[in-house]
Amino acid sequence: MKTLMVQGTTSDAGKSTLVAGLCRVLARLGVKVAPFKPQNMALNSAVTPCGGEIGRAQALQAIAAKQPLSTDFNPILLKPNSDTGAQVIIHGRAISNMEAAKYHDYKKVAMQAVLESHQRLASDFDAIMVEGAGSPAEINLRENDIANMGFACEVDCPVIIIADIDKGGVFAHLVGTLMLLSEYEQSLVQGFVINRFRGDIALLQSGLDWLEEKTGKPVLGVLPYMHGLNIDAEDAVAMNNVVTDKQLTVSVLLLPHISNHTDFDSLRLNPQIDLRYVKHTEQIGQTDLIIIPGSKNVINDLAFLQTQTWQTEIKRHLRYGGKVLGVCGGLQMLGKRICDPDAIESSQSEITGLGLADFETKLTQTKTLTQVQGKCVINQQSVDIKGYEIHCGQSSGPALERPFMYFSDHPQGFLKDGFISDDNLIVGTYLHGLFDEPKAAAAILNWASNGRLTETNFSLDEHREKQLEWLADECEAHLDMNKIKALINL
Incomplete structure (x- = not known):
């Protein structure tokens, strides 16, 4: 298996960032790695050399992986144009506008596009780092799911679940998410990553021990809160400003x-x-x-x-x-x-x-x-x-x-x-x-x-490169990269 999927307990748990960091770590090791997000919903997008459209996060991850942009990195892109509808983009091309209910029925067709892209990447790359969308435990969205466990089950790939400790309730998020998955889906989960930790890691250790004992899944690392990390946002507007010499x-x-x-x-x-x-x-x-x-x-x-x-x-x-x-x-x-x-x-x-x-x-x-x-x-x-x-x-x-x-x-x-x-x-x-x-x-x-x-x-461009290198350094320092590489047979 050369595919590893990162899913999150919530939106903004750190999925995009972790995938970007792992792509850069692997690229630095000489691994030909591809980012992949089966389905993305975002208004930030990028144009590929072939004239296709993909999510901005996958463009960033491609830069992290040191690969040219490809529509296969994000085969399904949804661009909301109302509270209930979106433009549907498949393999970089807009096919139509759909209301949410209609798209829910269309997912079976969309899954074929997802699998086609994944198959092409599997033929061309040594490793594929996959980003899920939102949370895999959204009960109302599990039928015909193509963004999270639906995809992972289809290709039978290992999954890492990441959670944001800075928001609070990290153990409830991780255990609750795992418990809402089916038995087979739980078997695909190979470990947890805790994101945005501040403080003395020794004070967290008892919680990590309890989590591993409770779930039988290892904690693969605890990433620190990276103050000042500024990389391309998937969708949310970044408000933090940097001003020292206002002109x-x-x-x-x-x-x-x-x-x-x-x-x-x-x-x-x-x-x-x-x-x-x-x-x-x-x-x-x-x-x-x-x-x-x-x-x-x-x-x-x-x-x-x-x-x-x-x-x-x-x-x-x-x-x-x-x-x-x-x-x-x-x-x-x-x-x-x-x-x-x-x-x-x-x-x-x-x-x-x-x-x-x-x-x-x-x-x-x-x-x-x-x-x-x-x-x-x-x-x-x-x-x-x-x-x-x-x-x-x-x-x-x-x-x-x-x-x-x-x-x-x-x-x-x-x-x-x-x-x-x-x-x-x-x-x-x-x-x-x-x-x-x-x-x-x-x-x-x-x-x-x-x-x-x-x-x-x-x-x-120079700023982005420095940020990606810093992110990769933190991943190497705080994640069990040997276990992670073993999950994709590296």
Whole structure:
């Protein structure tokens, strides 16, 4: 068996982090390892080289494993567009929107896609590190399960269960989860990992002894609380800010269906930038740059924005010379109108935009999914820039004749992207990841700060690498890696 699955007692127990850490540990040992998540539900996603879409956590895990992104790493991705429905993406391609009840019946079909991907990975890799979703003990979701024990039973792979001790009740979480599994499922569980421990490990030992005696399962390690660990979030918006030398204040509107907010991690982690997410009912207040982010339901999120004070504040901000950036769905909101005649994202067929630029957007069945690069032209500077596109809309109008970016080679033949307003106060772009390259980020931030922030040495790629190496070091120091490697015959 070369497949090992990590399941959690709850969401945010540490599954994504543990899989990323183990992928990097194995990669450092020269093992060709693949991350795998049968089914992911998240609004943060990444684009693979082949133009497919996978969850952001699996993209991070692929980087940890030192492997190029593949749609097989996350064969089923669900992107919620309402409280009861989601866009269903299989092998990187959106097939339809489904309500929860309909998708529950569809899981038998989805399982075949999961098994196909796993079989291909098993042929190509020495080891496969699998991440479960949520908890395996959700009784109402166990029928036709493909995300947790349903998958583990299908491929007969060993399972590790991880729990977060920082939230409290860790022994109840672990024992309770195990007891809610079937006898065969319990036999697949090969041990436990306790995550986010702070304090004297000696004071925990009696509890660990009791847990092993009670369950007959070993504790494979206790990971410490890693203060300051910042890696790409699977879905939750990371609020922790790092500011030591504030040169710029940035406010991101926290839309109900915000997507790919990892676009702003390089700003949030830059010590020169004070980045704040503006929540429901909060005012934007004094700021240098307002960012309207991407959205999985752009019409509903624009309607939400218009019910806040935000629309009035944006216009006042511009009157006083402040800067506004719209990314993807945020770009679409800046125009005069958004149309959705085929109900791609919403039952509302159209909505009046913010009217800050002369263009309109029509949502289409065809989804643009591509990695791109080219030249960004801003503040009379031309700099190399790269990123990726994930959007269902096509925009057209006079404002787009003054583009933000010229493509060097777009897979769909497009020559340019976005716009810069005539007064140089507003930028709109479909490009995700636009702040990840230091030189491109410096040019955009120079524009946003009116020349105060002329350079930035922060590199998200370098930061991510340091974090992954630190995570791998902690895994090697605090986990029984010999037992873990034995579970996958290494």
